[in-house]
Amino acid sequence: MAEYQTLSYDVLVIGAGGAGLRAAVEAAASGVKVGVVCKSLLGKAHTVMAEGGIAAALANVDDRDNWRVHFADTMRGGQYVNNWRMAELHAREAPQRVRELEAWGALFDRTGDGRILQRNFGGHRYPRLAHVGDRTGLEMIRTLQDHGIHSGMQVHMECTVLELLLDGGRVAGAFGYDREKGHFLLWKAKAVVLATGGIGRAFKITSNSWEYTGDGHALAYRAGADLLDMEFVQFHPTGMVWPPSVCGILVTEGVRGEGGVLRNSLGKRFMFDDIPDAYKNQTADTEEEGWRYTQGDKNARRPPELLTRDHVARCINREVKAGRGSPHGGVFLDIAWIKERLPNAAAHIQRKLPSMYHQFKQLADVDITKEAMEVGPTTHYMMGGVRVDGDTQMSSVAGLYAAGEVAAGLHGANRLGGNSLSDLLVFGQRAGWHAAEFAKANSQGSIDERIPDQAAKDSLAVFERGEGGENPYLIQQNLQEKMQSLVGIVRLEAEMRQALGEIEGLKARASRAGVAGHRQYNNGWHTAMDLHNMMIVSEAITRAAILRQESRGAQFREDYPKPDPEWGRHNIVVRKGPDGMIVERKPVAPLPEELKQVIEEMK
DSSP states (O other), rough: OOEEEEEEEEEEEEESSSHHHHHHHHHHHHHHOOEEOOOSOOOOOOOGGSOOEEEEEOOOOTTTTHHHHHHHHHHHTTTTTOOHHHHHHHHHHHHHHHHHHHTTOOOBOOOOOOBBOOOOOOOOOOOEEEETTTTHHHHHHHHHHHHHHHOOOOOEEEEEEEEEEEETEEEEEEEEEETTTTOOOEEEEEEEEOOOOOOOGGGSBBSSOOOOOOOHHHEEEEEEOOOETTTTTEEEEEESSSGGTTTTTTTTTTHHTTTTTEOOTSSGGGGGGGGGGGGGBOOOHHHHHHHHHHHHHHTTTBBBBGGGHHHHHHHHHHHHTOOOSSSSSSSEEEEHHHHHTTTHHHHHHHHHHHHHHHHHHHHOOTTTTTTTTTEEEEEEEOOOEOOOOTOOOOSSSSSSEEEEGGOOOTTTTTOOOTHHHHHHHHHHHHHHHHHHHHHHHSOOOOOOTTTHHHHHHHHHHHHHHHHSSBBBHHHHHHHHHHHHHSSSBBHHHHHHHHHHHHHHHHHHHTTBBBSSSSSTTTTHHHHHHHHHHHHHHHHHHHHHHHHHOOTTTTBBBTTTOOOOOOOEEEEEEEEETTTTEEEEEEEOOOHHHHHHHHHHHHH
C-alpha cells in the first residue's frame, strides 16, 4: 500500500491561472473550504504570458459596442459551432468581471477622461480589449492572487495530479504528488474544478509554457467525461522564429492592433490579397483606411492584419511556402513604419508595447522601433476541451467542473484574441460558484483505496526500469515533431493516419520509460508522467481532425479545403470506451430566434 498524506476540501481547484484563481475566489466567498493545486509556483501560471488584453464590451472607446456585437463577433469567429449559451453569457458578463477586477486593484491603462482604455484586436469589430500595456495577463494574475490569498484558500504549489478519484458516477477527489519532495498526496473533495490550461506542449513549436501537457483534458477523459472540439487547435499567426532558442514565443496581436503590418520578403502587405467573404464589408480597402482604423477613426474599417487568427496564420504559411518568406522561415511584422505617421514613434511603441520591445531586444537583438520582426505561426491555444454545461460549467461527470482553456464550447472553431482572458473570469466565476453549491448539497464521496495505490505503483514503475528504460525526454521530443509535421496547421488524412500509427508506437515506448535517481524534484519522472496525458490529447486531436472532413476555423484540411454546411451543424465528441477512444458527431444546439436575429443584425 502506498504512503500518502490525505487532505480534505469541499472544493478542489486544479490549476492556479486566471480561471483557477477566479473559481477559488468565488467558491471561498460562498463559504466552503477550498484547496488549490498548481503544477508550478503560485503566480507563475501561463496566464501571465497573455499580453494583449481582456475582451469586454465596455464601450469606453467606441460607444457603438455592446454585448450583442461581442456575441456576434465571437460566433462568427467560431464559425457557428460554438456553444451559443456560453457565447451569450460571456458577452453579457465580461464587462462586469472586468470592472470587478478593477475594483480589486487591477491597474488598467486609461482613456483621457480616466476610464479603462480599450484597444483593437483581430476579429473584434470595435476596440474592445482592456489592457495593461502588453502585460495584461500578469496584472490579472497579480490581482486575483492578491485578492484570493486573503479568502482562506489553501494552496498546494508544485504538485502534479495523476488521477481523479470517483465514487460511482461522481467525483470524490484527486491523487497526485509533490514535485519537490516526491511525496504522494490524496485530496478528498466534494467537487473538483479543472483549470489546467491547454495542450501546446504536444507540438514542437508553441507559445505555451512547460505545464501545458494536456493534464486536465486527460484527467477528465480517464474519469469518463466527454471531450469536445478536439480538432480545433489554434496556431497564433505571430510567434518568434529566430533565434532557434526562442522559436514559438508569442508576439502579441497588440502589435497589429497598434498599427503593425505584415509584409513578405518583397515588401508587400500580402494580407490585402485574401479577405474572406464573411469579413469583406468590415475590412479596409486601402492601407490608408486601415491606418485610420488603428488610430480610432470610427468611419474606417479594420486592416486585414486584424482578421481572425486562423486566416492570418494560413496566409503567412502560404507566403512562406511560396518562397516569399523571411530569411528564417517566417514573414516580417513591422511596427517601426509608424514613424512615417507619428512624431516620437519610438517612445510611443515602447509605451504601448513595453514587453515586445524588451523581448526582441533581449532575445533577438532586434529594436522593434527601428526594424521589422520575423514572425510565424506557433501552436497557441486549444479551443477543444471538456464538454461542459454552458451555465454551470459541470462536465458529464457529476461534481467535475472545468473552466478556461481546458473547457470547450465558447470559442467554437476559432478563438478571437482577448476572449481567453474574459473567458477565464466569466467561467471561472461560474464554475467556482456552482462547484461550491454542489459541495454544499452533497456529502463527501467514498474513495476506493485500490485506485490511488495503483496510481502510485504505476508512477513508480519508471524508477524500477531505471536508465535501462526508454528516455522520456526523447519520447516527448518525437511526439512533438510528429504532431507538428503530421497534424499541424495544414492537414491531410494520409498524414494524420500515419500520426495515429506513430502515437501508438510512442505509447508503447512511454510504457517502457525509465528514469534514474530519486523522487525529489526529478524532471525525468515528471516528464514520464506527462507523457500519458500528451498521448491521450494527441490521439484525440488526430482522430477528431480525421473525422471532420472539411476546413473550418483552425482546422484546415488540404484534402477538404472548403467548409461543409453539414459539418457546420455538428461538433465532435471524444470519450473513453471499453475498447479505446470513441469519436462521434454531436449536433450543434440550435440558436434561439432572438440570438439568430442578433447575428443577422450584426453582419
